[in-house]
Amino acid sequence: xxxxxxxxxERGLDAPICLTWxxxxxCNLACVHCLSSSGRRDPRxxxxxxxxSIIDELERMQVFYVNIGGxxxxxxxxxxELVDYATAHHVGVKxxxxxxxxxxxxxxxxxxxxxxxxxxSIDGATADVNDSVRGDGSFAMAVRALENLAAAGYSNPKxxxxxxxxxxxxxxxxxxxxxxxxxxxxxxxxxxxxxxADVWDDLHPTAAQQVTLYDWLVAHGEGVLTGDSFxxxxxxxxxxxxxGLNMCGAGRVVCLIDPVGDVYAxxxxxxxxxxxxxxxxxxxxxxxxxxxxxxxxxFTELREPQSxxxxxxxxxxxxCRGGCMAAKFFTGLPLDGPDPECVQGYGAPALAAERxxxxxxxxxxxxVMLTLSxxxxxxxxxxxxxxxx
Amino acid sequence: MRPxxxxxxxxxxxxxxxxxxxxxxIVAVVESLAEHPDVGSALAAAGVDPGQEAPYLHALGVLVDxxxxxxxxxxxxxx
Numbered sequence: 001x002x003x004x005x006x007x008x009x010e011r012g013l014d015a016p017i018c019l020t021w022x023x024x025x026x027c028n029l030a031c032v033h034c035l036s037s038s039g040r041r042d043p044r045x046x047x048x049x050x051x052x053s054i055i056d057e058l059e060r061m062q063v064f065y066v067n068i069g070g071x072x073x074x075x076x077x078x079x080x081e082l083v084d085y086a087t088a089h090h091v092g093v094k095x096x097x098x099x100x101x102x103x104x105x106x107x108x109x110x111x112x113x114x115x116x117x118x119x120x121s122i123d124g125a126t127a128d129v130n131d132s133v134r135g136d137g138s139f140a141m142a143v144r145a146l147e148n149l150a151a152a153g154y155s156n157p158k159x160x161x162x163x164x165x166x167x168x169x170x171x172x173x174x175x176x177x178x179x180x181x182x183x184x185x186x187x188x189x190x191x192x193x194x195x196x197a198d199v200w201d202d203l204h205p206t207a208a209q210q211v212t213l214y215d216w217l218v219a220h221g222e223g224v225l226t227g228d229s230f231x232x233x234x235x236x237x238x239x240x241x242x243x244g245l246n247m248c249g250a251g252r253v254v255c256l257i258d259p260v261g262d263v264y265a266x267x268x269x270x271x272x273x274x275x276x277x278x279x280x281x282x283x284x285x286x287x288x289x290x291x292x293x294x295x296x297x298x299f300t301e302l303r304e305p306q307s308x309x310x311x312x313x314x315x316x317x318x319x320c321r322g323g324c325m326a327a328k329f330f331t332g333l334p335l336d337g338p339d340p341e342c343v344q345g346y347g348a349p350a351l352a353a354e355r356x357x358x359x360x361x362x363x364x365x366x367x368v369m370l371t372l373s374x375x376x377x378x379x380x381x382x383x384x385x386x387x388x389x
Numbered sequence: 390m391r392p393x394x395x396x397x398x399x400x401x402x403x404x405x406x407x408x409x410x411x412x413x414x415i416v417a418v419v420e421s422l423a424e425h426p427d428v429g430s431a432l433a434a435a436g437v438d439p440g441q442e443a444p445y446l447h448a449l450g451v452l453v454d455x456x457x458x459x460x461x462x463x464x465x466x467x468x
Contacts, residue, residue, distance in 0.1 A: 005409060008395040017398065017407065062391040064400035064407070092402055116403060360420065 006245065007359035009253050012047045013161060013304035015293065016062035017253045020267040023079065024071040024259050025364035028100050031134045033122075033203060036258070036270055037194040038071040039366035046280075048078045053287040054257065054279060055082070059090045061290055065092030071259065074101035080109070087115040096160060097123055098138060099145025099240065107145075112355035119158040119186060120145050125173035133177040133203075134345060144179070145208070146181040158225065160270060161187045163213060164203040171216050174222070179251050186225035187217075187230075191268040192330040192340070200331065208341060210236070219240060232339040236315030242244075248325055251302035255293065256363070263292045263301060268326035271360045274298065309336025316344060323347075392416065392447070399457050408457055415448055 026041035027034070045254040046054075058066065059354055066086065073079055074097050086093050094117040102110075102118070110116055120142050123128030128138035149157050156373065159178045161167065167174075171187070178185040192200035205213060217226065222243045231246035245253075252265035252276075257263055259277040276296035281286040310323045320327075323339020331340040332355030338346035396410040397419075417435045417449050425431040428449060432442055440449045452458040 005395065005411060008393075011394075013393055013398075064391075064398075064402075065405075092400075092405075118407070 003179050004062065006247050009245065009247060009249070010303070010306075012252045012299065015058075015063050016255055016288075017249070018065060018067060019058070019063055020067045020256045021054075021068060021071050021252065022071060022267075023073040023082070024042075024076050025074040026075050027070055028075065029072065029098050029135050029138055029140075030366060031195070032199045032329075032364075033123075033190060033194075033196040034069065034166075035191060035194040035196055035268055036069075036361040037360065037365050040070075040364045041283070042260050043365060045358075046259065046261050048081065050287060051084055052053045052290055054261075055086050055089055055091055055218040057287055057289045058086075058177065059089040061293075062262070063091060065094060069095075069322060072098055072100060073119070080106075083116060087113060090277040093117070093190070094119060094158075098134070099142040102145035102148050104148050104152065104180065107148040107154055110149065110154040117156075117158060118149065119160040121162075122174075122177070123162050123164065123384065124167050125170035125177055129170065132166070133164065134217050135345065136222060138283050146183065146256065149272070150181050158180065158186045158197060159183045162190050163187055163205060164190055164289050165205050166203070168213055171213070175220070184223075184225060184226065187322070189327075190230040191324070191326055192357075193268040193326055194360065194363075195272060197330050197359070198257065204341065206344065207341075207343075210341060214343075229324075232320050232327070232341055233343055234319035235343045239319055243336040247321060250274070250325055257289065261287070262362075263289065263296070265298060266326060268324070269329070270362055271329070271358060272325070286359045295311070303333070307336045308336065311338055311346070314338075314344065319385045330357060331355065349380075390416075390419065401453070403454065404456060406455055406457075407424055408452065408455065410448070417454070418445060418449070419458070432462060 021130040022036055024034065024041055025038045028040055072209040073095055083093050092115045096119040099120050110118060122130055122142045123133045124139065125172040130139040143263060146157065161174055190196060190200065190204050210233060214233045217230060218237060218241050226244060228244040228246065230242060233245050234242055243375055250269060254266055255263055256267045257279060259272060262280060263276045265274040265276065276298040279292060281288050308317050308322060311317045313370040321344060325335055327340055328335050329350065333340055333347065333350045337350065340351050391432065396412050397416045399408040399410065410419065414435055414437065418431050421434060422431050425434065432445055437445055
């Protein structure tokens with residue numbers, strides 16, 4: 001990848017390379033680090049017809065594929081209908097799931113499609129580490145999904161791991177788990193977004209662990225997917241040692257459509273500061289995603305040359321580009337300064353100082369937080385406060 | 390293949406691999422390949438001088454290696 005091309009990407013593309021689309025805020029789990037603070041379904045959730053209209057737009061814009069997530073996207077009753085509609089309209093689908101609906105029947109259906117990728121989220125290579133973050137029984141549920149996929153002959157699912165202080169020592173075990181199920185490992189950065197803000201101080205890898213992680217990523221190269229999420233670590237080695245574009249794609253090559261049609265700069269930036277607009281047309285019929293992507297004031301601003309600010313004098317700026325905008329924002333650090341996990345340690349003083357950490361307006365966390373293995377002591381006032389399933 | 394200001398993006402739905410064409414000339418060459426009997430005439434038609442062909446041939450070779458480009462005239466040649 002040449003720096004000339006990166007410069008082009010930073011000025012934005014005619015359409016996203018890849019787009020994250022959270023189909024629902026409903027979720028059967030209540031992971032402590034949920035980026036989208038999911039749990040309850042939003043009553044304003046886009047209809048099936050509106051979702052199909054977005055897919056029509058993505059086809060016209062030649063968006064090659066969408067990363068569908070949530071919430072737990074498979075709990076939407078029209079989920080499989082939308083997946084089929086997308087692939088029939090030349091929009092490939094990758095979807096992230098905790099595995100709840102990956103039954104033997106669904107696994108067989110997925111095995112029959114060439115254009116659907118499945119990512120099973122697991123945040124510990126062992127049940128104890130995983131379940132402490134994702135809830136009791138969630139490891140067994142994910143493994144059951146992997147077993148169903150393997151038994152159905154579905155080839156190469158992804159195992160998607162958010163790296164934390166508690167699982168970073170398990171990277172080899174994750175790789176072994178992936179190998180056991182013929183899966184590809186995908187590991188991504190813990191962001192202080194959504195409920196992640198509540199646990200980031202305790203869960204983000206230590207400085208020493210970042211070095212371990214970086215070395216492991218370089219050693220495993222392109223064989224492990226990262227969603228380009230570790231570019232803030234680029235300064236730990238030679239330029240280009242870390243696979244991927246290693247740039248912030250927010251509003252330039254990626255964005256997020258949330259369940260009510262709000263378009264944010266990236267999947268880790270659900271906050272009004274990074275809200276570009278809404279896809280629902282003003283007359284209520286049809287969608288206008290293309291218009292938001294091409295003309296929103298926020299995305300236009302993000303495609304302008306960005307100031308290096310306090311990082312301007314650092315010799316590593318060309319590698320890390322100041323790190324992740326969302327990580328800075330949600331930890332209360334200035335956007336034109338170092339990443340909170342800056343490998344030179346320049347983020348540490350700001351983290352140690354008094355900080356005002358912004359909270360998103362959008363929070364769909366359930367009011368009754370439950371784990372799968374323990375029924376509630378008393379019935380919740382509304383069933384959806386407990387589970388949307 | 391999706392045109393972009395810098396050239397084009399290519400995505401292979403089978404391999405899930407993304408490729409980039411870094412200028413408009415190589416985009417024109419790739420788009421016109423099917424209309425020409427061989428790569429040389431496609432390059433000439435796109436205005437690539439014979440002395441400047443090397444990077445274009447390399448780029449086309451990479452696309453062939455990654456199955457982005459496949460020969461659809463093989464049967465005719467066999468006949």
